[in-house]
Amino acid sequence: MLNIPIELQLHIANFLDVETIISLRKTCTSLYQFTHDRSLWLDLLSRTHDIFPQPLSASDSATLSSLQLEHLIKTAIHIERMWLLPRKDPFLITNHDGMEDTSPYIRHLAFVSDRYLLCLASEGRISLWKISDVFTPFAAEVVATFASSTWYPCAYHLNAAGSVLAIALTHVEGLAARMLTISLNTDSFPELSSPRLVTPGEFSILPSQLIRAINVDLEIALLSNMMTSFDIVNWRTKAQATVALRNDDPVEDLWNLMCAMRICGPYVLVFRMHTVEAYPLPPHISSEVGERSDILPLLRCRYPQANYHRASLAKNTCIKDDESEIYGLPMLANDPLHGMFHFHVKLTVRPLPSLSVSLLGIRPMTIASPQLVASQLPENQPDPALLGIARDTRSFVSAWALGDHGRRGVWVGRSRASTNRSVVAFTSPRDVNSVIEGDRMGSNNSLQANEDSEGPMLIDGHLIKTIQSYDLRDDITVCAVSDTTGRIALGARGGSITII
Numbered sequence: 001m002l003n004i005p006i007e008l009q010l011h012i013a014n015f016l017d018v019e020t021i022i023s024l025r026k027t028c029t030s031l032y033q034f035t036h037d038r039s040l041w042l043d044l045l046s047r048t049h050d051i052f053p054q055p056l057s058a059s060d061s062a063t064l065s066s067l068q069l070e071h072l073i074k075t076a077i078h079i080e081r082m083w084l085l086p087r088k089d090p091f092l093i094t095n096h097d098g099m100e101d102t103s104p105y106i107r108h109l110a111f112v113s114d115r116y117l118l119c120l121a122s123e124g125r126i127s128l129w130k131i132s133d134v135f136t137p138f139a140a141e142v143v144a145t146f147a148s149s150t151w152y153p154c155a156y157h158l159n160a161a162g163s164v165l166a167i168a169l170t171h172v173e174g175l176a177a178r179m180l181t182i183s184l185n186t187d188s189f190p191e192l193s194s195p196r197l198v199t200p201g202e203f204s205i206l207p208s209q210l211i212r213a214i215n216v217d218l219e220i221a222l223l224s225n226m227m228t229s230f231d232i233v234n235w236r237t238k239a240q241a242t243v244a245l246r247n248d249d250p251v252e253d254l255w256n257l258m259c260a261m262r263i264c265g266p267y268v269l270v271f272r273m274h275t276v277e278a279y280p281l282p283p284h285i286s287s288e289v290g291e292r293s294d295i296l297p298l299l300r301c302r303y304p305q306a307n308y309h310r311a312s313l314a315k316n317t318c319i320k321d322d323e324s325e326i327y328g329l330p331m332l333a334n335d336p337l338h339g340m341f342h343f344h345v346k347l348t349v350r351p352l353p354s355l356s357v358s359l360l361g362i363r364p365m366t367i368a369s370p371q372l373v374a375s376q377l378p379e380n381q382p383d384p385a386l387l388g389i390a391r392d393t394r395s396f397v398s399a400w401a402l403g404d405h406g407r408r409g410v411w412v413g414r415s416r417a418s419t420n421r422s423v424v425a426f427t428s429p430r431d432v433n434s435v436i437e438g439d440r441m442g443s444n445n446s447l448q449a450n451e452d453s454e455g456p457m458l459i460d461g462h463l464i465k466t467i468q469s470y471d472l473r474d475d476i477t478v479c480a481v482s483d484t485t486g487r488i489a490l491g492a493r494g495g496s497i498t499i500i
Contacts, residue, residue: 006037013040014047018073041069052076053405053483075134079486083408084425084462087488087500091138093117093129094497106491107153111404111482113162113184116143117489119497120156124148126167128182131499134485138499144182151178158184159216166216170205177211177221178202179235201235212261218286222261222268230261230270234285241282245270246300260311264327264347265318266296271331273307275300278347278355299347299355308333308341314406325349330360330406330428334397339365340411342428342459361429361459365395365413399476399490403483410488411461412476421476423465423488423500429457464488465500 004012013021021044025035034040042062053076064072104121112118112128117140119127128144146153151169158165167180179201201219205211209223209231223231228247233240245258260271267278278299314330331343340363348354398421400411410425467474473494480489490498 006039009034010040010043014043018044018077036066038066038069041066041073044073045069048073048076052080053403053407076484079134079484083427083486084464086463087423087465090465091140091499092496093140093499094127094495104495105493106478106495106497108156109401109478109480109489109491109497110156111480111485111487111489112158112165114404114482114484116184117480117497117499118156118165119491120153120167121495122152124150124152124169126153126180128165131485131487138487140499146180153180154211155214155221157214157216164216166214168211168214168221170211174207174209175204176202177205177235179214179216181216203233203235203238212258213263215263218263220263220286222263224258224261227257230258230268232268232282232285239285241285243268243279243282245272246277246298257309259309260313262313262316262329264316264329265325265349267299267327267347267349269329269345269347271308271311271313273309275302276345276355276357277301278353296349297353299353301345301355301357303343303357304341304359307335307337309336310334312401312409314402315404324351330402332400332402332409332411334400334411336396339363339395340397340400340459340461342409344406361426361457363426363459363461365397399479401479401481403481405483407483408481408486410479410481412479412490419468419470421467421469421474422463423467423476423479423490424461425464425481425488426459426461429460 016024021035021040025032052073104123104125106119106121108118108120110118111131115131117129117131119125119129121127124147126144126146127142129140130143132139148169150172152172153167154170155168156165163184165182165184167182168177169180170177203221205223206225208226211221212224212230213222214220219234219236221233221235223233225231225242227245229242229244231240231242247256256272256274258270258272262269262271263281264278266281268281270277270279280296280298310333312332317328319326319328326349327347329345329347331345333341333343335341341359342361344358344360346354346356346358348356395413395415397411397413400409402409407428408425409428410423413422413424414420415422467476467490471494473492474496475493476490477493478491481487488500490500492498
């Protein structure tokens with residue numbers, strides 16, 4: 001082994017898994033030194049980065065030592081093995097301390113940078129907990145709290161550097177909004193600074209407007225109006241614009257309500273019940289957008305025949321160079337009649353603007369989905385009925401969420417004539433950051449199936465936790481999942497938060 005060049009040793013190691021490499025270090029001194037070589041673990045990290053969600057980017061991990069890289073990879077493999085196994089010993093962060101009408105209703109739960117858990121609740125309550133390391137017993141330490149009888153939280157956003165968490169607050173009278181920022185120290189796990197109200201970030205809103213999303217890097221808030229338009233506001237410069245929603249069919253679009261919004265590069269993505277639409281972001285709203293020599297068109301893509309009332313969105317991914325600019329966005333949505341749908345939205349800005357939707361997976365419930373029949377399933381996928389997924393089970397899904405990377409997801413459901421809440425977890429059946437030829441694609445106002453396509457895969461959900469309770473306050477109304485730690489947060493109607 002000593003006579004083999006290091007380049008050839010690294011090439012051989014490309015065919016070995018981590019367990020084999022760990023075993024090699026027990027054989028001789030030369031292999032012991034080789035298995036501690038930093039370049040070996042950097043190469044392993046690059047190979048596993050697209051398989052196991054990891055908290056650090058390739059540039060961030062370039063400064064880690066070999067021991068830190070080894071720990072990072074071992075953690076990712078451990079989480080992958082444990083992810084779909086049944087969960088025991090749930091950790092209760094908060095409990096309801098009174099009747100349902102006096103307990104704060106949880107509006108949003110989110111894992112922030114996979115180190116913190118954020119809770120936005122009614123009655124103006126905000127809580128941020130620091131969570132423990134994966135290999136240690138779970139612990140949650142409150143590091144930031146906020147409560148107000150006049151300002152209610154409604155949206156949040158973490159900046160690109162991961163150092164500032166912004167939370168949008170609306171006044172109880174519905175006539176004003178302002179920003180609350182929490183500074184996060186990304187080095188190790190130091191204490192957080194106290195929440196700081198940004199007074200220049202206050203702006204006026206109308207009672208009929210709802211803040212759907214914010215972007216702290218661009219200092220922009222997206223507000224939905226009734227059903228015909230949305231507003232874009234820069235809370236620093238006070239610049240604003242009203243954008244009319246596209247309505248091709250007055251009857252159908254009357255019920256095409258808005259369920260989520262997101263800024264992707266020079267576009268605002270609007271997720272509606274039947275369509276996803278991309279509207280150019282006005283350049284005067286933010287200097288970061290910049291002037292363009294070309295005029296970006298409005299883009300629209302129709303979903304399958306289903307009604308998505310809410311959507312869980314992962315973080316945007318971006319591929320940008322001199323010739324292309326492409327954004328990807330995983331999405332998990334529920335149709336109350338047909339079941340769970342896992343999408344990947346692709347927005348191309350350059351060279352030619354386009355919008356498309358890949359249907360990655362379906363989990364049929366209640367009524368058979370027109371997009372998933374036995375003849376459309378791949379040969380290696382069994383019929384849903386054989387998996388115990390009877391299409392007439394009358395399953396009701398109360399909460400669902402995707403991780404930031406879109407690799408892992410979870411939903412909470414309950415079947416007819418049962419008081420048990422079932423927590424079901426799954427892993428994305430494909431790499432959601434790439435568009436695979438043969439996917440079922442929708443583009444520019446339609447959703448057409450490729451004749452050579454094998455169709456969407458069945459979402460392979462695994463029951464990992466059953467919550468048994470007759471108390472309606474224990475119904476799970478909101479949930480969150482961390483891709484890199486595998487932890488799941490469940491928020492109940494009564495205000496309790498449980499980590500499994």
